[in-house]
Amino acid sequence: MYGKTSSVGISLEKIRKLKNxxxxxxxxxxxxxxxxxxxxxxxxxxxxxxxxxxxxxKALVEDIRMTLLSIETQALKERLDEFHKDIPENxxxxxxxxxxxxxxxxxxxIAAGIIIALGIFWMFSGSSNEKLFNQHFRPDPGLPTxxxxxxxxxxxxxxxxxxxxxxxxxxxKWQKLAVKTPExxxxxxxxxxxxxxxxxxxxxxxxxxxTIYNTESxxxxxxxxxxxxxxxxxxxKEEAIREFxxxxxxxSNDLLKDLQDGVSSYK
Amino acid sequence: xxxxxxxxxxxxLLDAIKANNSVxxxxxxxxxxxxxxxxxxxxxxxxxxxxxxxQDAFIAVWKNVKNDQFIPENETALQGYLYQIAKNKWMxxxxxxxxxxxxxxxxxxxxxxxxxxxNGHEKNEEQEFYRKRLEQTMExxxxxxxxxxxxxxxxxxxxxxxxxxxxxxxxEENSVRTKKYRCMEKLRQLALASKK
Numbered sequence: 001m002y003g004k005t006s007s008v009g010i011s012l013e014k015i016r017k018l019k020n021x022x023x024x025x026x027x028x029x030x031x032x033x034x035x036x037x038x039x040x041x042x043x044x045x046x047x048x049x050x051x052x053x054x055x056x057x058k059a060l061v062e063d064i065r066m067t068l069l070s071i072e073t074q075a076l077k078e079r080l081d082e083f084h085k086d087i088p089e090n091x092x093x094x095x096x097x098x099x100x101x102x103x104x105x106x107x108x109x110i111a112a113g114i115i116i117a118l119g120i121f122w123m124f125s126g127s128s129n130e131k132l133f134n135q136h137f138r139p140d141p142g143l144p145t146x147x148x149x150x151x152x153x154x155x156x157x158x159x160x161x162x163x164x165x166x167x168x169x170x171x172x173k174w175q176k177l178a179v180k181t182p183e184x185x186x187x188x189x190x191x192x193x194x195x196x197x198x199x200x201x202x203x204x205x206x207x208x209x210x211t212i213y214n215t216e217s218x219x220x221x222x223x224x225x226x227x228x229x230x231x232x233x234x235x236x237k238e239e240a241i242r243e244f245x246x247x248x249x250x251x252s253n254d255l256l257k258d259l260q261d262g263v264s265s266y267k
Numbered sequence: 268x269x270x271x272x273x274x275x276x277x278x279x280l281l282d283a284i285k286a287n288n289s290v291x292x293x294x295x296x297x298x299x300x301x302x303x304x305x306x307x308x309x310x311x312x313x314x315x316x317x318x319x320x321x322q323d324a325f326i327a328v329w330k331n332v333k334n335d336q337f338i339p340e341n342e343t344a345l346q347g348y349l350y351q352i353a354k355n356k357w358m359x360x361x362x363x364x365x366x367x368x369x370x371x372x373x374x375x376x377x378x379x380x381x382x383x384x385x386n387g388h389e390k391n392e393e394q395e396f397y398r399k400r401l402e403q404t405m406e407x408x409x410x411x412x413x414x415x416x417x418x419x420x421x422x423x424x425x426x427x428x429x430x431x432x433x434x435x436x437x438x439e440e441n442s443v444r445t446k447k448y449r450c451m452e453k454l455r456q457l458a459l460a461s462k463k
Contacts (some may be wrong), residue, residue, distance in 0.1 A: 023450065024455065026444070026445070026448040029448055037436070063400070066400055066401055066404065067404055067454065067455055067458070068396065068423055068449065069330075069401065070401050070407075070408055071403035071404075071408050071419050071423045071424065071454070072423055073326060073330070073401075074288070074405040074409055074420075074423050075406055075408075075420045075423070075424035076287070076292075076326060076329060076424065077322065077326065077405075078409075079289065079292065079424075080296060080322045080325060080326075081322075083292070083293045083296040083297060084296075084318060086293070086297060087297050087300050087301075174339075242324075247363045
């Protein structure tokens, strides 16, 4: 509180001082200009710097500099408005294209190069489990989309997205259904498979685990298989083997053989 | 006096900016505007917002170049720096709670400028006093009579020599010197008189 009041006092005092100051002379103005643009002789410079040791003198010099900066800044500001009128107006308003316009061909080429390099790096450097996953993984073909009842419309609508490879849309639609019927093994199964197809093994695992709770589920065999695949992708080999064994399907047995042989196709 | 500056060469670019070379400033200004416009339009802003935030950033960059606070590290460093500052400024405005209420950008910029300096630190009272004086003087210069404004702009912004100005105005070099001083005096009085 007191600090604030006193600081206002200082400011007012400063202004009064500047107003009364008859020390702003043409000579001083030119001295500041010459000091700042380095055109003083060494002797002048030393004498000027000596004067700057005086606090009042220094404050006045700083104030002159502030005035000069104000002039330049305001002049620039007004100049920018003139520049602005000359920015070519041929630009489309669409947002999608604005981004692309700034990509020169060379930038695209560099980006493409990086993507290719990353792809090659990924292919040859991924863990053997990851390779095995990529080699074997095929998304579940899904269910035939017959429009039986209005209730299952959303489910089959999402199935269409799933079959088209639009896993994200399918997931968001199924998620809404899963909120209503969290124990539905069909929805849990396809959510798990969709997440896995969308390369999100961590999210796939809980849904597939929910599916296998229902030991009567028609999806049981496949759910164990895809759960194994999800573990394989996450580099959790032991758990993957356990799930493949539980599944017992032909696909699972193939994978078990490969896993135990330590075989990868990139030998 | 007309040098051909290569905009890609950062050091030459910095020198040209320090000299307020209008050709280079304009090139820099027009070449980098759309990147900011795209950013602002994509993030809840208008073209008017984009222009204000960009000009504000441009002036900040210009000041930092003048004070040697910017050291280029690659061939497009300054352009990237300009983009980054404009982006930060726009993000600050978006985050400010009053943004949704009022859409008048100048108000937003002023509020931000008042509380936060270039490095995002709160300004102390000394800086606050300086900032206020600067703002008042800029405003005073904006409203200064045309003859004084033109003379001071030619000398201090465009770095024309007294000789050049004297030739143009067809008066003695010494009268230009006197006029310049009188104009400065007038400007400083106007700035001190303004109550804000």
